[in-house]
Amino acid sequence: MSHRQVLEALSGLLLAMFVAMLSSTVVSNALPIIVADLEGTESGYTWVVVATLLTLTATTPIWGKLADLFSKKLLVQLALLIYVIGSFIAGFAPSMGVLIGARALQGVGVGGLTALVQIVIASMVSPRERGRYFGYLGAVFAVATVSGPLIGGLIVDTSWLGWRWCFFVGVPVAAVAVVVLQKTLHLPTVRRDVSIDYLGATLIASGVSVLLIWVSLAGHQFEWVSAITVLMILGGLLLLALAVLVEARAAEPVIPLHLFRNRTISLASAASLMVGVAMFGSTVFLAQYFQLSRGMSPTRAGLMTLPMVLGLLASSIATGRLIARYGRWKVYLVAGGTLMTLGLLLLSRLDHQTPLVAAGAYMTVLGIGLGAVNQNLVLAVQNSAAQRDMGVASSLAAFFRTMGGSIGVSALGAVLGHRVAQQVSTGLAGLGISPAKGGGSSIPDLDALPPAVREVVVTAYGDAIGHIFLLAVPFCLIALACIVAIRETPLRTTLAREDELTAPAPEAPEGAEVAGVR
Known part of the structure; x- marks a missing residue:
């Protein structure tokens, strides 16, 4: 691909990456209002965040393997479609349960976009030239990181929009990305008979999910040192150990x-x-x-x-x-x-x-x-x-x-929660206020606190976050x-490694077909 063709295709990929990052940051400032409106609990608040991280992390290697087997262009568009469907469900969610499920579905799409955008660039550009294009990805990451909370804050502060638009705002960008990719991204696709390692994929996703659920909920829903912690760690490690055994024998392992x-x-x-x-x-x-x-x-x-x-x-x-x-x-x-x-x-x-x-x-x-x-x-x-x-x-x-x-x-x-609660309790005790009445276990509303108590809370958070x-x-x-x-x-100047270029071409398996540039 010429430099111009790469830039044209890159425009669609950068839009896709922007959508992926925006979905994670745009709701950060709106979550308290969202959870309150849907009458959710502190546990529900946590799961709105955890659900996305869970499916994003667990499915990323699976998307990567699929990219080695099927059309990368089609997979990127599929990931965008999954993201759009999850966004619509989240935007119309009538309850916390539906919202959490929609965020999990969004995570599947975002996991695909996070992995596939870099993979597609690797299919277009040699490693020697790839650095400049990865620099553009870093720029998009930075812009999405800072603009997401700002956009989310603006949406929830605008009375005629409301928090549901935090989920709708990325949909037009995703739609434009699909159209741009369809017109500009043209990659050769090798179609061949494949054997998808469903068992390995399930074990990897399950093992990672159990460990992430543990680390996300420990200290909130149960103690770090507890029977539940032991069971979840052992269960997650056992699932991953089984995944290693399956991957070692699979014809097309998810993670070779x-x-x-x-x-x-x-x-x-x-x-x-x-x-x-x-x-x-x-x-x-x-x-x-x-x-x-x-x-x-x-x-x-x-x-x-x-x-x-x-x-x-x-x-x-x-x-x-x-x-x-x-x-x-x-x-x-x-x-x-x-x-x-x-x-x-x-x-x-x-x-x-x-x-x-x-x-x-x-x-x-x-x-x-x-x-x-x-x-x-x-x-x-x-x-x-x-x-x-x-x-x-x-x-x-x-x-x-x-x-x-x-x-x-x-x-x-x-650690932050524990340290803040400890310092707030000590500070309030010094003022002669009972910690049970002064708070310290939940995020405070600074404007509603008396000046002396506010100073204790401000000091506690400042010192604890530095720690x-x-x-x-x-x-x-x-x-x-x-x-x-x-x-x-x-850095090689070819897409393939030198050993791949000098190796004899393997015989095409029965039923294999080389597709043209798409």
Whole structure:
């Protein structure tokens, strides 16, 4: 494909990626109003978030495998269709149960888009040129991250729209993406008889789901150290162990185990898991910091994260272009991992009195680091993977990043809740107020609190959130160690690896058919 053809197809792919990211961020500020309107509980509030993360994470590797077997263009359009159906159901949801089910369906579509967009780019562009296009993906990620909460806040604050439009707003963008992809995306498709590993897919999805449900609900619905915790951990690990046995014998495994014999793929997957903790965790807790420790509105809190988003945007585009020009990629991963760690260390200094200029500088450092690491880890994986495994290899990085985000947000959130409750109770006791009457276990309405109590709550959140960033630093150090251990190999200028180009062409299996460019 020429550069112009790639850009035309990329326009549809970027719209699809924007839809995927927007679905996760646009409801963040609207959830309290949504749950209250549908008469939901705190458990329901949690499940609206968990349902999407659950199906997104569990289905990502399955979408990746399907991309190696079927038409990538058709799969992207199918993922968009699933997202649209889930959005309509969520928008018209009459109850919390229907809303949670619709969010789970949305997660299936978003999981497909998250994996497939990177896979399609890998089918159009060689690794040497891929960096610049991945930079555009990073820019879209940054824009969706900051615009989502702003759009959601604007929708719920507009009386004639209402919260249901938080789910409808992405539908027109998805429809445009389908049309653009139909006209601009033309990929050759090899049709062959395939054997889909349904058992392996079910075991992988089930094992991941059980572990994610545990880490999402532990500390809220039951204690971290409890009989339920033991049962869920053992059950999840048993399901995954069975999945490994099935995958080792399957003709078309969902996750080919031979991929993990590749040093780069294994280390990049581990690094992606750790990066997920920093990337997702920082976004969630920064929003809480500005709202609960600095007393800002949701819209203003979203604007305050602009330094991190702009740093991520600039870093993604710049490193992508430099990689495409010079062919070196590890130096940017190492620099990004270092800056990401430094950014979290700086953010650990946050408290309720930190100058906003300093907070903005800290977030910029973190954003630059994330932008240099996020998409380029996928590039490293794709450069090492055979073209026949490109789909599942690409989806592994996204799978582990999302898994890390889910685990990180849940675990660090539990620590945050415990630390805030402890500090609020101590502060209220110092004022001679009973903690039972003063609160501390739920998110407070700062405007409704007396000045003295408000100061206790603001201080508690400011100090506790700074502590959370410090806890995330070890994960970044592990990610950096994995990145340093990766061996840099030259970016190939062909879609296929050299061993694939020199290997004799296999005989086409009976019933196989090579389709034309579509």
